[in-house]
Amino acid sequence: MNKEYEVVIIGGGPAGLTAGLYTSRDRLNSLLIERGLAGGQIVNAQWVENYPGFPEGISGFELGQLIHQQATKYGLETVTAEATGIELQQEQKVVKTTESNFIAKAVIIASGSERHKLGIPGEEEFTGKGVSYCATCDAAFFRQQPVAIVGGGDAAITEALHLAKFASRVIVIHRRHQLRASRILQEKALAEPKIEFLWDTVVEEIVGKDSVKRLKLHQVVTGEKPTLEIAGIFISIGLKPNTNYLKGILPLDATGHISTNEKMETEIAGIFAAGDIRYHSARQAIAAAGDGATAAIYAEKFITGQS
Amino acid sequence: MNKEYEVVIIGGGPAGLTAGLYTSRDRLNSLLIERGLAGGQIVNAQWVENYPGFPEGISGFELGQLIHQQATKYGLETVTAEATGIELQQEQKVVKTTESNFIAKAVIIASGSERHKLGIPGEEEFTGKGVSYCATCDAAFFRQQPVAIVGGGDAAITEALHLAKFASRVIVIHRRHQLRASRILQEKALAEPKIEFLWDTVVEEIVGKDSVKRLKLHQVVTGEKPTLEIAGIFISIGLKPNTNYLKGILPLDATGHISTNEKMETEIAGIFAAGDIRYHSARQAIAAAGDGATAAIYAEKFITGQS
Numbered sequence: 318m319n320k321e322y323e324v325v326i327i328g329g330g331p332a333g334l335t336a337g338l339y340t341s342r343d344r345l346n347s348l349l350i351e352r353g354l355a356g357g358q359i360v361n362a363q364w365v366e367n368y369p370g371f372p373e374g375i376s377g378f379e380l381g382q383l384i385h386q387q388a389t390k391y392g393l394e395t396v397t398a399e400a401t402g403i404e405l406q407q408e409q410k411v412v413k414t415t416e417s418n419f420i421a422k423a424v425i426i427a428s429g430s431e432r433h434k435l436g437i438p439g440e441e442e443f444t445g446k447g448v449s450y451c452a453t454c455d456a457a458f459f460r461q462q463p464v465a466i467v468g469g470g471d472a473a474i475t476e477a478l479h480l481a482k483f484a485s486r487v488i489v490i491h492r493r494h495q496l497r498a499s500r501i502l503q504e505k506a507l508a509e510p511k512i513e514f515l516w517d518t519v520v521e522e523i524v525g526k527d528s529v530k531r532l533k534l535h536q537v538v539t540g541e542k543p544t545l546e547i548a549g550i551f552i553s554i555g556l557k558p559n560t561n562y563l564k565g566i567l568p569l570d571a572t573g574h575i576s577t578n579e580k581m582e583t584e585i586a587g588i589f590a591a592g593d594i595r596y597h598s599a600r601q602a603i604a605a606a607g608d609g610a611t612a613a614i615y616a617e618k619f620i621t622g623q624s
Numbered sequence: 625m626n627k628e629y630e631v632v633i634i635g636g637g638p639a640g641l642t643a644g645l646y647t648s649r650d651r652l653n654s655l656l657i658e659r660g661l662a663g664g665q666i667v668n669a670q671w672v673e674n675y676p677g678f679p680e681g682i683s684g685f686e687l688g689q690l691i692h693q694q695a696t697k698y699g700l701e702t703v704t705a706e707a708t709g710i711e712l713q714q715e716q717k718v719v720k721t722t723e724s725n726f727i728a729k730a731v732i733i734a735s736g737s738e739r740h741k742l743g744i745p746g747e748e749e750f751t752g753k754g755v756s757y758c759a760t761c762d763a764a765f766f767r768q769q770p771v772a773i774v775g776g777g778d779a780a781i782t783e784a785l786h787l788a789k790f791a792s793r794v795i796v797i798h799r800r801h802q803l804r805a806s807r808i809l810q811e812k813a814l815a816e817p818k819i820e821f822l823w824d825t826v827v828e829e830i831v832g833k834d835s836v837k838r839l840k841l842h843q844v845v846t847g848e849k850p851t852l853e854i855a856g857i858f859i860s861i862g863l864k865p866n867t868n869y870l871k872g873i874l875p876l877d878a879t880g881h882i883s884t885n886e887k888m889e890t891e892i893a894g895i896f897a898a899g900d901i902r903y904h905s906a907r908q909a910i911a912a913a914g915d916g917a918t919a920a921i922y923a924e925k926f927i928t929g930q931s
Contacts, residue, residue: 331676334676335676335910338674338676339674339760342673342674342764343760343786343789344789344790366649367645367646367649367917368677369638369641369642369645369690369691369694369695369913369916370675370677370678370682370687370690370691370694371677371690371694372690372693372694372697375677380677383676383677383678383679384676384677386679387676387677387678387679388676390679453646453650453921457649475925478928479650479924482650482651483651501929505928505929577886578904579884579886579902579903579904579905580904595886596886597885597886597887598886599914599917599918599921599922601914601917601918601921603642603910603913603914603916603917604914604915604917604918605914606676606910606913606914607906607908607910607911607912607913607914607915607917608911608914609676609910610674610676610906610908610910610911610914611906611908611911614760614906614908615906617786618782621782621785621812622808622812
C-alpha cells in the first residue's frame, strides 16, 4: 500500500530541508525524498562565507548536516529515492519514486538544478578546491590570483566581470571563436583590462595537488596544446533544472524551470516549488532556504483550508 | 554634500543585513540605514528554533548580531537614522533620512513591518517571555500549556488553529461579539475542542514573574473583570508595513505592502524590496534573508547593466 503523508518534499538541499523543518515543526506528517546526500549541491562547497549567521563561514557539508539534523529533530522522515513522477488523483497527489509511491495532500518540489560539467580529468577531484560553478559564491577566495572561466554565454561573461573585481587575471576560455553573450556584456568584458580571451580552446585536464595549479588546453584550430597556470577555474556552461520527471505534469519554461508566485504556488493547487528549480532563482543557499520556509507556510495553509 | 554609494539598504533586519552582506562581499560600496538595533524584529525573539543551520536554536538577539558582524566583515557601513523618503534624480536615487541624504545607484527597501501592540501593562516587559506576535515561531514552546490569543480576524483564527496543535487550551479573546475571520475558518475553530472564546472582552494587563502567568480581563458588556491563568498570550491584531515614507513614490497595496517580481524588483528600475515589507511575505527571518540575497544579486546586475 502507498504510504500517506500530509506533505511530501522532493529534494534534500537547503530548500527542501527548510521546507521539511517548517512542516515538521508545524506538526504536519512530512516525508523528504532525496536521491543522494542530504544537503544538496551545498555539500560540494568547501567553505560558505555568505550564509547569514556564520560570520566565520562554514563548510557546505556541515551546513547541510546541521539543517538536516534540525529538520529531523522535529520529525521529518527522509527516504533515499529518486522521484519519477507525480500523479493527481482528485485531491491527492501520488509521488512516484524509484523505491515506492507516496501519497500527499501537498507536494513541495525542491529538486534543484545541476550545473553542466566539462567531464574532464581533475574536475570532480578538485571541485571545491579551485574548481567552482558559482562566482558569486567563490570569487572572493581568489583575491589577486589568476583564474579561468569556461563558457561564452551571458552567465559566463557576467561571472568573468564579477571575478575581475577580485582576481589578478581572468582568462575566458571559449570553444568557439565568438561569444554568445549579449553585446553589452561583451563590450564590458572587452573593456575590462583584467579579462583576456582564449578562443577556439577547450580544457582537457585540470591539474593540481592540494588544489588546482594549471589547465591542459587544446586549441582546436591550430591543434596546439598549451598549459595555463591558474589558481581557480570557474565552469559556466549551462545548467539544467531537475524537472524531467515533471514534464506533462507542470508547465515548465523553455529552460525547464518552474514559475511560481510569491507564495511559491505553482499552477496546480497544492503543488509548490522552492529553490533553484524556480525561474530566476538567485541560486544561493539562503534564498533556497527562504523559499522552502515560504512554501511550507503556504502548504500548511493549503492543507488546513486557509489559503 | 550628499554621500554617494552604489547600494543603499533601508532596514537592518535579516533582509537588509543579508542584502548588505551580499552587496558588500560583491564589492559594491554599500550603506545600511537602520533606525534601531541591527537585527530588526528578530532581536525580540528570545529563542529561534526554525532558522536553518542552528539545530539547538539561537536567541534572536544573537542571530541578529551574527549576521550584522558577518556583513560588517565584508565592508558594509551602517548609519543610525530613519528613512524619510526617496527622490529620483535621473539615474540616481536620493535616500532622505533624519540624519543626512544618501545617493545610490540602487536602493533595497527592507524596512519590514510592525505588529500592532495592545499597549497595556506587561506587554513589553514579557515580550519573548510568554508574549508573542507569531504562532508559527513560538507555538511549539507552549506544549500542553494553556494560551490565549487576542484578535478576531483571519490571522488570529489561523494562529488559534495552529496553537491548538500544541497547547492544552486556546482561549480566543475578542473585543467584539463576533469574529471578522472568514466563515470557513470560524467553522474550523468552533469545531476544534481545544479552542474556547471570550467575547466582548479586552485584556487590561499581562501579569507574570519570570514569564507570563495570567491576564487581567475586562468584559465590556457586563463590566466584569475576571482573570485568566495562561502560560502565553499571542497578539494578532494586525500589522503595518513601514512604508509611510514611500507613499507617492512606490505603488503600495491597500495594506501598505510592496509588490515585487521574483527578482525582488519593484515597479521602479533600481529599487528593490525584500522581507516582510513585501506582499504575501512569509514573515520569517529565513525567508527575509533569502529575499535580501536575491535583491542584492539583482541589484548588482542592475548596477553593472546586466539585467
